[in-house]
Amino acid sequence: MISKVQLRLQFLVLLWGFTGVFGKLVTMSALPMVWYRVLIAAVVVFFYMKFRKMDFGVSKNELMKLLAIGGIVGIHWFTFYLSIKLSNISIALSTLSMGALFSAVLEPIFFKRRINLLEIILAIIVSACVAVIFNASPEDYKLGIIIGILCSFLSALFAVLNSTLPKTIKPTKVTLFEMIGGFITLSLIMVVFQPEAISEVIHISWSNLGWLTLLGVIFTAFAQIESVDLLKHVSAFTLMLNVNLEPIYGIILASLIFGDSEHMTPVFYIATGVMLLSIIMNGILKTRFSK
Template identity: 75%
Template sequence: MISKVQFRLQFLVLLWGFTGVFGKLVTLSALPMVWYRVLIAAIAVFIYMKYKKIDFKVSKNTLLKLLGIGGIVGMHWFTFYLSIKVSNVSIALSTLSMGALFTAVLEPIFYRRKINLYEVLLAVVVSACVVVIFNASPEYKMGIIYGIICSFLSALFAVFNSRIQKDAVPTQVTFYEMIGGIITISLVMLFFQPSGFEEVFTVSWSNLGWLTLLGVIFTAYAQIESVDLFKYVSAYTMLLNVNLEPVYGIILASLIFGDSEQMTPVFYIATAVMVLSIVVNGLVKAKFSK
């Protein structure tokens, strides 16, 4: 029988799987899109904290950490949507599974524990699947590269977030991380894509509607929930379950966008192996926990 934590985790991954769809629904370029996403999420969390009378006060050290992690989150989303813009939703989501490999290496470094050979081998299987996808879809080369960078950033902030939740409540973490994301994306846009500000100030009502939904439900709520779940699961378990994100996202994208999301059989086989790795991980961990 599925536990409450497992149900929450899978629902969270389903929400994340849907975020890729917004990459096509919103016609803004990647930077302005992420700028709006973090801004709307920050406003939503601010209103929620005011309503619930949650204290905004955190230590200076924690604040700086949260702003820094928020910058990583912002760049993670930027590379994610950049991957979608230059390829498609399926490619961007499938490469996220590389996060398991990066986490298997990063967690031992930050937690000062021995590298778990089993975790590394399982992550290598996932990485091999990405290589197969790369060879089967060379026309999406840049999308895959941006997706791999995105997966590394996801592993990095997952490891950091799994530690920071001890110093602040989930709403505080999410609020200040979104502020950090706004600052980082604004600076990147200022120095590398000034034209992005023109898109920000001329956004259409339809784009704003999609962005509001993305910011409130799929970002503010999802981020608070993910930080809270780190009380019960490790960063590695979180990232390995995120491997289901491509499955949810690819199914949703295929239903919504049709032929533009159709991939080769090799792509779907590689994605299926990724899902199998999650099942194997769950079975092995359940056996050892007993």
């Protein structure tokens, strides 16, 4: 029988898989969309911490590091939704799976360890799958694929940087200051590079505001707090192994909701499936060999 914890875990991954759908439900461009996402998430986590009477204190060095990582998170989400706008949800989610490849490269650099043979094999398989996806996709989707690859690199980068944070900083506190860092970074990018997006922020429609509130509250703030709580019951490895199901959930949901615009060639689904399977098997084998 499936345990309550496993059901909660699958529900959490389903929530994360659904975030890509908002890239089409929200009709505004990617930058103001993510600006609202981090703002709403920061406000929700702030009031959650106030209600729970949690401590907000961090050192100056910790604060600067959290804000910087938050800036990377904000740009990661921006590139994720930009990839969706330039291609489709399926493309963005499939390229996001490359995060495991970039983690395999970044972790030895940050933690001064040798690259594992399994990680080299993973790198070859994932790179080959992405090359197949790129060649099998329509010409007008290829910029979206490139942006998606950048998105997956940023995903791996902030994950590795988060793992270097002191364990004494509570995850809710990490989330709050990273969302603030994302908000500051995206605000600067908007003012300097895309000032026309300010008009979208000011003249947001009620439907977009509704979708973004849902995205910020349930699919960002709640999902983060739930993931932190689940780590009391499951290992970080179990959580990350299940997170690899996110693209599968997301691609299925996108196909069900948006139909033909999300349907890809059989080659795309085969390459994505091989890539996801190799990532999951890599995680399982590394755990067995480390025992």
